[in-house]
Amino acid sequence: MDKQPVLAFIGAGNMARAIIGGLISNGYPANKIWASEPDAERLSDLKVQGLQTTTDNNQAVMAADAVILAVKPQVLKPVTEAMKDAVQAKQPVIISVAAGILSTSIDRWLGGNTAIVRCMPNTPALVGTGASGLYANSQVSDEQRSAAETILKATGITLWVDEESQLDAVTAVSGSGPAYYFLVMESMIQAGKKLGLSEEVATKLTLQTALGAAQMASSSDVDPAELRRRVTSPNGTTEQAIKTFMDEGLPATFEKALQACNDRSEELAKELGDA
Known part of the structure; x- marks a missing residue:
């Protein structure tokens, strides 16, 4: 993974747009960012900014070094299960900003042996003053960990926790x-x-x-x-x-x-x- 990996955002809602906006403001190349969303009209303004856009999640995954899961927790299972083959083929680091879903569940839905970083951001990320707690599973390399931190720092501060269960406390303090x-x-x-x-x-x-x-x-x-x-x-x-x-x-x-x-x-x- 080079200094500026190709990123794929699965879901282009408010949190995804906050991170994308922060990245671009900090000089990240827009053409190295993919955004995938079922509603093509919602992608039009991102395409104008220079992003690669698609309605096919698998296309975005196959282009990416890091995949940011930014869909609602209630739909994360079907979304990830449909991406399983592409993730297993490309082996990107998966960064989930979906609240409450354990890395073991995401790993199971994606076929196993997946490098996963879970993130608990908060809404001030929308104005660049967010606070995000991060947890990496054992499959995440130092390089992937650094990439995840760079991505989330685009919206504020990032702090790592050693145990995934501590993200519940992060949710209680900063997430909510x-x-x-x-x-x-x-x-x-x-x-x-x-x-x-x-x-x-x-x-x-x-x-x-x-x-x-x-x-x-x-x-x-x-x-x-x-x-x-x-x-x-x-x-x-x-x-x-x-x-x-x-x-x-x-x-x-x-x-x-x-x-x-x-x-x-x-x-x-x-x-x-x-x-």
């Missing part, structure tokens, strides 16, 4: 995490309105504060707990808010919520893998 922050924002906006702010003012203040806090935490040399302590003056206004959160059990609620997400991720892997 954006929704938690959206809920916090939603709640702050509503509370601000009840305190007398207009919706516009409450919304702009909330979103900018979330952005600023994330940037401070990302660039700081101390952890978020210390940053919180530094802005919480004794007997001050922030202390009263933090005390209320603690008294209402916010940390325990987060722990319970993430555990529920983790557990559901494990359940889905069994349900979809046995489908």
Whole structure:
């Protein structure tokens, strides 16, 4: 595999387009990217960008060094089973961004002995600020591992986990995490309105504060707990808010919520893998 392997995206939905857009923005040659999608009309704008497009998944697989599975988990089994012969013939590395389906299931559907990287991305990948957890099975070479990392870094940061089961925790923290922050924002906006702010003012203040806090935490040399302590003056206004959160059990609620997400991720892997 050379420095710029030929890539084939099976499925051309939002996540695939986010990764493709990031790759091209970072200088990846568009003509080394294939996109396969049953709806030819959905491929028209990608073709204009210089991508190779097809409605035949097997054609894309036979051209590729790396195949990115970007279809819905519910259809991954029939899609991969129909690609089995092409994958066995070409032996590309398979990168799955389909949530919840184990590499062992994908390997079985593809005929076995397949190099598979599972990825748990999140929706901020659509704006280039994603966080992806990656796991590689034993068939993945160092070169293929590096290629997978390069592909996913096009949409944000990538972090590897040693055990596939840890992807359930990745799902709980970052995969589903954006929704938690959206809920916090939603709640702050509503509370601000009840305190007398207009919706516009409450919304702009909330979103900018979330952005600023994330940037401070990302660039700081101390952890978020210390940053919180530094802005919480004794007997001050922030202390009263933090005390209320603690008294209402916010940390325990987060722990319970993430555990529920983790557990559901494990359940889905069994349900979809046995489908």
